[in-house]
Amino acid sequence: MTPAVQLAGVRKAFGAHPVLHDVSLRVERGERVALLGESGSGKSTLLNLVAGLESPDAGIVRVLGHEMSALDADGRARVRREHIGFVFQAFHLLAHLSAVQNVAVPLLLAGERADVAQQRAAHWLDDLGLGERLHALPRELSGGEQQRVALARALVHEPQLVLADEPTGNLDPANAQRALEGIASTIERCGAALVLVTHSEQAARIAQRRVRLLRHTLEEEPAAAPAATPGSTPP
Numbered sequence: 001m002t003p004a005v006q007l008a009g010v011r012k013a014f015g016a017h018p019v020l021h022d023v024s025l026r027v028e029r030g031e032r033v034a035l036l037g038e039s040g041s042g043k044s045t046l047l048n049l050v051a052g053l054e055s056p057d058a059g060i061v062r063v064l065g066h067e068m069s070a071l072d073a074d075g076r077a078r079v080r081r082e083h084i085g086f087v088f089q090a091f092h093l094l095a096h097l098s099a100v101q102n103v104a105v106p107l108l109l110a111g112e113r114a115d116v117a118q119q120r121a122a123h124w125l126d127d128l129g130l131g132e133r134l135h136a137l138p139r140e141l142s143g144g145e146q147q148r149v150a151l152a153r154a155l156v157h158e159p160q161l162v163l164a165d166e167p168t169g170n171l172d173p174a175n176a177q178r179a180l181e182g183i184a185s186t187i188e189r190c191g192a193a194l195v196l197v198t199h200s201e202q203a204a205r206i207a208q209r210r211v212r213l214l215r216h217t218l219e220e221e222p223a224a225a226p227a228a229t230p231g232s233t234p235p
């Protein structure tokens with residue numbers, strides 16, 4: 001089976017400022033990888049390259065066999081819409097839409113009927129413990145609840161690849177834990193692969209593998225604790 005993500009010889013600079021140099025990475029379908037590295041080391045850039053939001057200066061980026069670097073902007077947007085769920089640190093919820101309406105947006109964009117989209121969105125929110133908050137506006141929700149709405153929106157179309165950029169960075173430990181459990185259980189259910197950018201040891205534990213950006217390249221790290229369950233207590 002083609003891997004979820006394949007990077008080979010990827011190079012990226014912003015002007016004279018090199019960020020990634022000869023980066024290679026392979027993520028199998030269903031595999032969960034934590035991407036670590038200092039602030040400014042290029043983690044978001046790497047994720048944006050995988051999502052086709054940035055283009056590499058050299059090298060190849062493949063997502064589920066689609067060569068992103070060979071597609072035009074429309075083609076990359078199609079791969080993103082169909083196969084990728086992106087969870088950001090900032091939630092980017094639409095302020096004037098309710099929780100359930102926010103989650104329904106990707107389905108409506110994909111041409112789903114409004115009532116079906118609404119029903120599926122409600123189902124995902126219910127699964128993430130927000131069944132009572134379907135009609136709340138983002139400003140009426142706590143940070144942790146907003147993150148779970150953003151998570152439901154990223155997963156509602158059951159993508160095969162989930163990219164999460166410091167998804168728990170704005171949350172207190174209890175809400176971070178709930179969001180992580182939500183990520184782990186939902187991607188497991190749709191068999192999706194995960195690339196999780198994080199600073200947090202707690203968050204990195206939901207991954208099976210960890211890689212670190214150091215001096216513009218990617219290094220494989222030995223797994224720290226045994227592949228832990230998301231419910232275990234952080235040190």
Ligand SMILES: Nc1ncnc2c1ncn2[C@@H]1O[C@H](COP(=O)(O)OP(=O)(O)O)[C@@H](O)[C@H]1O
Pocket residue numbers: 014019037038039040041042043044045046
């Ligand atoms: N669009 C951009 N234009 C210029 N420089 C950028 C741009 N995006 C990121 N950078 C720079 O590239 C480096 C890596 O950034 P980033 O990928 O955001 O790092 P991280 O996510 O690991 O904190 C930083 O030095 C950042 O300032």
Ligand SMILES: [Mg+2]
Pocket residue numbers: 043044045165
């Ligand atoms: Mg970043």
